[in-house]
Amino acid sequence: MADFGDVQLHIVTGKGGTGKSTVAASLALALAARGKTVLLCEVEGRQGIAQLFDVAPLPYDERLVARATEHGHGDVYALAIDAESALLEYLAMYYRLGRAGKALDRFGVIDFATTIAPGVRDVLLTGKVYEAVQRNARHKNARVYDAVVLDAPPTGRITQFLNVNSELAGLAKVGPIKAQADTVMTLLTSKRTAVHLVTVLEEMPVQETVDGVAELHKAGLPVGGVIVNLVRPQDLDxxxxxxxxxxxxxxxxxxxxxxxxxxxxxxxxxxxxxxxxRDHAERRGLEDEQRTLVEGIGVPTYELPKLAGGADLGGLYELAEDLCEQGLA
Amino acid sequence: MKATARLSPMTSHPGPAPVLDVDALLDDPEQRIIVCCGAGGVGKTTTSAAIALRAAERGRKVVVLTIDPARRLAQSMGIEALDNTPRPVPGVTGEGSLDAMMLDMKRTFDEVVESQASPEKAQQILSNPFYVAVSSSFAGTQEYMAMEKLGQLDKDARASGRWDLIVVDTPPSRSALDFLDAPERLSSFLDGRFMRLLLAPAKGPAKLMTAGFGLVTKAITTIIGGQTLTDMQAFVAAFDTLFGGFRARAQRTFELLQSPGTAFLVVAAPEPDALREAAYFVERLSAERMPLAGLVVNRASVDPDVELSAATATAGYEKLRDAADEPSRMAAGLLRLHADRKLVVEREGRLRTRFATAHPQVRTAVLPALPSDVHDLEGLRGIGELLAVRDARAEKRA
Structure with a gap:
């Protein structure tokens, strides 16, 4: 039984260089191996998913990146969310703004709202993720996902990113953007969401993970597991x-x-x-100290090996299998 | 464990890339600014600190501007908590000196406002909710303020002669390019049509309220609420007089970055993402006519200099892995490590070669991976020596 079987939205964060995008992609594959239809989203405009799955850059549109190859498996779709497209979609969906919508663009408001106005960008990005999670059979012709995996901003910014509500507080006190933020928050703080943190067994990433978990708890955001990535071989006792x-x-x-x-x-x-x-033994000693700290956080932990050949597409499937075996998916 | 203990001879592939002579760069008195940039998580901050220390110990008067350094790194420079004021780093040897500071973006923004506006007006701006949000949480502010601080430091350095070299770490942004785009984005934001529209009703006659603007305000009011619009207008109106100053400063800093006294060091890890990011940056620098000094490949694996291939080691590992006796198990474990290391070295070599082939003009220095983070000045010094060690070896080969 998977540790987070009821979770619909898996948010994956981690310090730069820890392999958070690789872990997010592997988790998506792992969930698909459990029979779920999965949407993997990125929000940082890096086209990391396209690179991992070796496909053309993703548009603002859900694209199949991994078709189920075995009976009982699900497909993985991917989506690169950018704030500008999300805002235009949002406006079209809720306001049917027509002329005013076009005027907004012409007067540089879209640009303004998505690059300058603080918090609005994050509301738009999380809002699109929210829409994908909430989608159900009532939406005509819409693809329904069993799980959504979000390759989220790094640990240092994750609480601010998810805590859209307080980011907007004092700024947009009323109005639809505020209402939208409230709705998104309801999902993000619920049991249907889990925020997983990726780390490696080094001082700075572990410290950031410990701090990140504390911040998430404080903001009432549900912490999932800690995934320790790039673990060295454990053959020497x-x-x-x-x-x-x-x-x-x-x-x-x-x-x-x-x-x-x-x-x-x-x-x-x-x-x-x-x-x-000797080098390895020395590093393992330092890693073990860090592992004790990670275990002290008090959330489930998972370990993924360092793949000597790098995390190519084949590597992603290996890591997905590890995640399934360890119960993250 | 100190980093210096890992000063073993480097035997990695010399590679096709020309060698970056770090010491020559640091010793050149014309070199006034070194900017370290690169994707997040590649060890930029540590590299900046190590370079600054090495320059200081070679006789320069250095100030290093770090962005959000790890506690340990701040401590390694003998300063418990760095802040917005440059403070001398104790324990630096030689004729030079090293000051270190950490960017406080809100404080820097506040100072700019205070220096540009009358006290009442400054107070009005500082207490505006929109300003509070922009100055503390807006994702681009850190980049703007790093640039602003660099401009200030340069001015101070020229005026007081306190420093002759400024080493700058850049914010851990999504992309290394954000740092370069900050001043341009600031300018275009301040010049934006929307900004002018927001200003119009606050100071202009009613006829400026075009039909288009009516639609726009209506839409904005619908989406974010009327109060927010009012706050924004108040902010923009109060800020209006500062805009010219901001724009001029941003422009000056941009020109400073283009001047020959500036050198960019692109820092990358030998990973596809980080090197791709480095490639974008190299191309962008050349497009902006900004002086690139070279690439620092951090955390590289060192090639074990023996005739034992990954394939042979893997085969040996597979034969021995299930053995029960201790020596065989140890042999198996060691063969696995060796095979992995060989594979990693090969992969990194391929990635570096690919980069060097696409950018043959980029001088490169390679830093081997260290077993632990830097804890003290000695550790930083060790990194500086490693950065320069390749040059000595290259000379020996020549």
């Missing part, structure tokens, strides 16, 4: 790592073992392997 660090590993025995595997190791190779082992 405690004893082996201690020996490598102390420089007491048995060279002769190691050379013999390598010989059994058909590798005729000279001194240079043995030295290199031991040096690599």
């Amino acid at each position: 405690d004893d082996a790592r201690a020996e490598l660090l102390a420089g007491t590993a048995d060279r002769t025995a190691l050379r013999k073992a390598l010989g059994k595997a058909g590798i005729d190791a000279d001194d240079a190779v043995v030295d290199t392997l031991l040096a690599e082992g």
